[in-house]
Structures are given as structure tokens and as C-alpha cells.
Amino acid sequence: MLDVSVQRRQGAFAVDAxxxxxxxxxxxxFGRSGSGKTSVINMIAGxxxxxxxxxxxxxxxxxxxxxxIDLPMEARRVGYVFQDGRLFPHMTVRANLTYGMRLVPxxxxxxxxxxxxxxxxxxxxxxxxxxxxxxxxxxxxxxxxALLTSPRLLLMxxxxxxxxxxxxxxxxPFVAGLxxxxxxxxxxxxxxxxxxxKLADTLVLMNAGTAVAAGPVExxxxxxxxxGALDAAEAGAVLTxxxxxxxxxxxxxxxRFPGGRIxxxxxxxxxxxxxxxxxxxxxxxxxxxxxxxSSFQNVFPARIVELAPPRDGQVDIRLDAAGAAVWARITxxxxxxxxxxPGLIVHALVKSVALTRADVGRHxxxxxxxxxxxx
Amino acid sequence: xxxxxxxxLEREALWLSLRVSFWAVAASLPVGIAxxxxxxxxxxxxxxxxxxxxxxxxxxxxxxxxxxxxxxLGRRGVVGQALWEWFGVQIVFTWKAAAxxxxxxxxxxxxxxxxxxxxxxxxxxxxxxxTLGASPLRVFVTVTLPLVAPGVLAGVILAFxxxxxxxxxxxxxxxxxxxxxxxxxxxxxxxxxxPGGDAAAFRLCVISAVLAMAALVASEVLARRMQKRLKG
Numbered sequence: 001m002l003d004v005s006v007q008r009r010q011g012a013f014a015v016d017a018x019x020x021x022x023x024x025x026x027x028x029x030f031g032r033s034g035s036g037k038t039s040v041i042n043m044i045a046g047x048x049x050x051x052x053x054x055x056x057x058x059x060x061x062x063x064x065x066x067x068x069i070d071l072p073m074e075a076r077r078v079g080y081v082f083q084d085g086r087l088f089p090h091m092t093v094r095a096n097l098t099y100g101m102r103l104v105p106x107x108x109x110x111x112x113x114x115x116x117x118x119x120x121x122x123x124x125x126x127x128x129x130x131x132x133x134x135x136x137x138x139x140x141x142x143x144x145x146a147l148l149t150s151p152r153l154l155l156m157x158x159x160x161x162x163x164x165x166x167x168x169x170x171x172x173p174f175v176a177g178l179x180x181x182x183x184x185x186x187x188x189x190x191x192x193x194x195x196x197x198k199l200a201d202t203l204v205l206m207n208a209g210t211a212v213a214a215g216p217v218e219x220x221x222x223x224x225x226x227x228g229a230l231d232a233a234e235a236g237a238v239l240t241x242x243x244x245x246x247x248x249x250x251x252x253x254x255x256r257f258p259g260g261r262i263x264x265x266x267x268x269x270x271x272x273x274x275x276x277x278x279x280x281x282x283x284x285x286x287x288x289x290x291x292x293x294s295s296f297q298n299v300f301p302a303r304i305v306e307l308a309p310p311r312d313g314q315v316d317i318r319l320d321a322a323g324a325a326v327w328a329r330i331t332x333x334x335x336x337x338x339x340x341x342p343g344l345i346v347h348a349l350v351k352s353v354a355l356t357r358a359d360v361g362r363h364x365x366x367x368x369x370x371x372x373x374x375x
Numbered sequence: 376x377x378x379x380x381x382x383x384l385e386r387e388a389l390w391l392s393l394r395v396s397f398w399a400v401a402a403s404l405p406v407g408i409a410x411x412x413x414x415x416x417x418x419x420x421x422x423x424x425x426x427x428x429x430x431x432x433x434x435x436x437x438x439x440x441x442x443x444x445x446x447x448l449g450r451r452g453v454v455g456q457a458l459w460e461w462f463g464v465q466i467v468f469t470w471k472a473a474a475x476x477x478x479x480x481x482x483x484x485x486x487x488x489x490x491x492x493x494x495x496x497x498x499x500x501x502x503x504x505x506t507l508g509a510s511p512l513r514v515f516v517t518v519t520l521p522l523v524a525p526g527v528l529a530g531v532i533l534a535f536x537x538x539x540x541x542x543x544x545x546x547x548x549x550x551x552x553x554x555x556x557x558x559x560x561x562x563x564x565x566x567x568x569x570p571g572g573d574a575a576a577f578r579l580c581v582i583s584a585v586l587a588m589a590a591l592v593a594s595e596v597l598a599r600r601m602q603k604r605l606k607g
Contacts, residue, residue, distance in 0.1 A: 080506035100507030
């Protein structure tokens with residue numbers, strides 16, 4: 001369990017953030033650039049010093065201004081993967097990897113060299129210099145270098161942001177596999193919702209230096225909508241569903257969630273597996289009666305919870321489908337014609353569903369209890 | 376062939392020059408690295424003053440620098456007197472005085488080269504080393520120093536060349552004693568002062584030029600090798 005509550009003023013910008021994240025899985029620090037995400041993890045690592053506050057890892061304080069505790073960086077045992085890799089140019093890949101490892105007492109080395117090299121697929125690179133590596137290879141080595149210090153917590157600062165789409169796809173699976181392979185809690189900074197939905201279990205939303213919301217990804221993303229932290233095109237719901245059955249003839253997989261069933265393009269997951277899907281608001285329509293002759297195959301009943309103020313002739317509507325939050329975006333004219341209002345039972349028509357993560361809950365289940373500490 | 380062999384006096388001056396310059400650079404290098412680090416990485420009150428003091432020998436007439444050294448380190452000088460009375464050490468009029476004069480004159484050049492190189496080091500790499508569990512001292516030795524090695528090399532070669540050519544401060548502070556403080560430039564000056572010394576002066580000129588050229592070539596070769604090591 002990581003407990004953070006820090007204040008720091010740097011020039012005109014002030015960070016005043018408080019959140020908790022669970023002892024396992026990936027916690028994403030999400031927000032626009034300049035929202036203070038990197039400042040927060042720099043304070044956790046000890047690269048920056050809070051003016052006041054407390055940072056504790058599994059109950060052990062790393063920093064506590066009240067008790068005058070400020071552990072030096074080398075005593076924190078917190079790994080850090082930087083956006084720009086920061087491999088030492090004067091050393092080979094092997095020397096980079098072992099740089100931190102050799103400083104860890106043998107008894108505390110729980111992560112082995114061969115396991116890391118094998119998992120990251122960097123065996124062929126060991127004798128090369130960083131200048132001869134591609135961006136994706138550099139990032140994999142940087143991840144390995146941090147892992148080999150057997151850290152108690154791994155911080156990752158937008159490790160994919162500097163890579164193009166192809167390289168991102170090359171590195172992402174390795175990051176996604178880390179919690180399972182090495183059982184290290186990860187704090188992952190990103191401004192890409194896409195990455196976060198693929199990786200994270202817990203989400204901390206940062207805005208203007210403050211943690212405005214924290215909790216399980218599904219819950220926070222549902223609330224993100226109105227916070228202004230998301231672009232309109234990104235808005236939508238995230239649901240954790242269970243694979244029910246496959247419809248081989250139609251090349252479909254049926255997913256069950258509390259509000260009903262949705263059919264998606266066939267995926268290679270066994271029945272019973274948990275998968276996370278994302279339904280953008282723009283892909284959801286509303287009907288007052290169940291449509292009998294329609295191309296929409298994913299239809300389920302839901303109750304209108306609230307209507308957002310119209311914007312550019314469109315209204316975003318929050319629906320509750322047996323406890324699952326789903327957002328629909330319709331035109332304000334349709335909204336008026338249908339006389340939609342909170343409390344009304346309607347039918348949600350879902351056009352397409354994006355699969356974001358196929359293995360939710362396979363590693364140790366995460367109970368996030370990070371709550372909002374709005375200052 | 377006979378003409379190419381060095382005379383006893385030439386060999387003496389050459390050997391002395393090399394020895395004086397070597398010790399001048401070797402003794403001032405640690406201090407030079409420390410000063411460069413201080414100027415590149417730390418802000419402290421009086422930084423401008425320290426910076427100015429280090430650069431003084433670059434802008435002062437060398438004779439003035441030599442005279443200041445004589446006044447402080449001479450037998451009656453503040454420091455020189457203490458050294459003589461407590462330890463029986465005399466600096467002035469020995470080869471050590473020549474080395475000190477050379478070191479002081481070359482110091483600004485050495486600090487400048489190392490400082491520039493240190494300012495060019497990516498601080499992010501040092502931060503990364505800290506997150507990997509290295510203490511500040513270890514970071515300096517394993518990351519900063521290897522990365523500024525080309526700058527240190529440039530500083531060392533520059534300081535060595537400057538020491539070889541040092542004249543004004545040396546003749547003022549260390550005097551012109553054959554076999555003790557008469558380095559190549561001083562020997563050359565002496566030769567020009569005696570009638571019919573032109574041939575001897577010319578030979579000393581050639582020796583000085585060859586030495587300077589050798590230093591430049593050596594630095595170029597070393598710099599390329601280092602560059603290659605960094606680029607992979």
C-alpha cells in the first residue's frame with residue numbers, strides 16, 4: 001500500500017495531492033500534461049522534496065515532514081523508468097542492467113538477471129551500447145535495469161510516450177506482464193487513456209496539481225466524463241465483463257456484465273475469463289422501446305441517471321445498467337423529442353465495443369480503496 | 376646525424392620542462408575537477424569572486440602572477456616563511472616553484488575545459504543513477520566522471536601545453552637556474568641573450584615545436600578513442 005499526501009510549490013505551480021494505491025497491480029496517475037503527475041512520482045522517488053506531507057510504502061515512511069523523515073533516494077528502494085530511458089551511454093546494455101543490481105545486498109535481490117532478460121527479450125542486446133538500440137529496445141532495457149534493483153515499488157513516467165505506435169505495441173505487452181511476473185506494485189504516469197485502460201487497475205486522476213479522484217479504473221473513468229479531464233471523443237464507459245461463450249458461426253464472443261450481454265468480435269479467451277471493454281459515448285444510442293428490427297445487436301435496458309448540459313447540439317447521458325455506468329451521446333433534438341429525463345427506463349443501443357484488456361483479474365485481485373481527498 | 380643529437384643542456388631543459396609540466400598538471404587536476412564541479416553545479420555566495428580568482432592568471436601579466444607567488448611563497452612570504460620555519464621546506468628557486476608557477480598559469484584553462492564538459496552532462500543520467508541506488512559520490516565516479524572524460528582530457532592537454540610554454544611567472548618566481556628552473560622557454564631566452572646563441576635558440580625552437588605537436592596529436596588520438604567508446 002502506497003500512501004501519498006504531499007504539498008510542493010515550484011514557481012507559480014503548486015502540487016497538493018493525496019491518494020492511496022493498493023499494494024499490488026498497476027496504479028495509473030492520469031491527467032493532462034502539466035497536471036503534476038511527474039512531480040508526484042519524483043517526490044515518491046526522492047528526486048524532488050515535498051515542502052510538507054507524508055509518503056509511506058507499506059506503512060514505512062519514505063518521507064514525513066512532521067517526523068523529519070526524508071530517506072535518501074538510495075535507501076528508498078523505489079525503481080524509476082523515465083520517459084527518455086536514460087541509459088548510461090558509456091556502458092554496455094549488460095553493464096546498464098547490472099548497475100543498480102550490484103548495489104543491492106544479495107539477500108534482497110529477489111529478481112534474477114536471467115528472468116528479466118528473458119522476459120524482456122533483450123538477450124541479443126547485452127553486449128551493445130545504448131546508442132545502437134532502437135527506442136523500444138532502450139525502453140525495455142530501462143525497465144529491466146529498474147527491475148533488477150528488486151524495488152518495492154516501480155514508478156514509470158510515460159515510458160511509451162516517446163515511442164511511435166509500432167514501438168509502443170512492442171513495449172506495452174512487457175509492461176502489462178510486469179505485475180504478474182514480478183509481483184511489484186507499479187505507479188504508471190500517462191496522459192493516454194488508451195494505455196491506462198490496457199494496463200491499470202487503479203486510477204488516480206490529476207488536475208492542476210491535485211488528485212481529484214482515485215479508485216478502480218471502471219469507477220473513475222465513468223466519473224471522468226464530466227470532470228473536463230477527457231477530450232469529448234474519449235468520453236465513455238469502461239466495463240469489466242466475463243466471457244460467456246463463443247459463437248463460432250458468426251465469429252462472435254458473448255460477454256456478460258451485470259446489465260446484460262454484449263457481443264464482440266471473437267477473441268481468444270476461455271469462458272469465464274474477465275475482460276475489460278470500453279464503450280465510447282459516441283457509440284451508444286437510446287431507444288424508448290426495445291427495437292425489434294434493428295442492426296443493433298447489443299441492446300440492454302438501463303435507467304437514465306443524469307443528463308449533462310448540451311454541448312454543440314449534443315447531450316451526454318449517464319445510464320445505469322444494473323449498477324454498471326454507461327454513457328450515451330445523442331443529439332439534443334433527439335433528447336427533446338424523446339422527452340428524456342432522469343429516472344426514465346430506456347434501452348441502450350451499443351454499436352461497437354472496444355476490447356482494452358483481456359486479462360483483468362488474472363493476477364492477484366486488486367481491492368482499491370483509494371478515495372478522493374479533495375483539498 | 377651528429378647535429379640531430381641533443382646536447383647535454385638541451386636534454387636537461389627538455390627533461391626539466393616535462394617534469395615540471397607533469398607535476399603542475401598532476402597536482403592541480405583533482406583541484407581543477409573540484410573547482411569545475413563547484414562552478415558548474417553549485418550556487419553559493421561569492422561564486423563570482425571564486426570564478427574571477429581562478430581566471431585571474433589568464434588576464435594578469437604573468438610577471439604580476441609570478442611576483443604575487445614570490446611574495447606569498449618566498450622565504451619572507453606569509454606562507455613561504457611558515458613552510459621554511461616549520462618544515463624546513465624551501466620552494467622558491469627550486470623546480471617545485473617552476474611547477475607551481477606553471478600550475479597557476481594553466482589552471483584557468485584546465486577548469487574551463489572541464490567545467491564546459493560538466494555543464495554538458497545530462498543531469499537526468501545522474502538522477503537515474505541515484506534512483507538505481509547509487510550514492511552521490513558513486514554517481515560522480517561512475518557516471519559524471521566517465522562522461523566528462525573528454526573534457527578532462529582536453530583540460531589536461533591544454534594545461535600541459537600551457538605549462539610547457541610558461542615563462543613570465545616562472546622567471547619571476549622560480550628564477551632562471553640551470554638544471555633547476557631553466558625550462559625550455561627559459562633556456563631559449565637565455566640563448567638569445569648571449570652573442571652567437573642564434574643556432575642554439577633555433578634548435579630549442581624546433582624542440583618546443585615538436586613537443587607541442589606531439590601533445591596535440593596525442594590528445595586527438597585519445598579524444599577519438601573516447602568518442603568511439605561513448606558512441607558505441
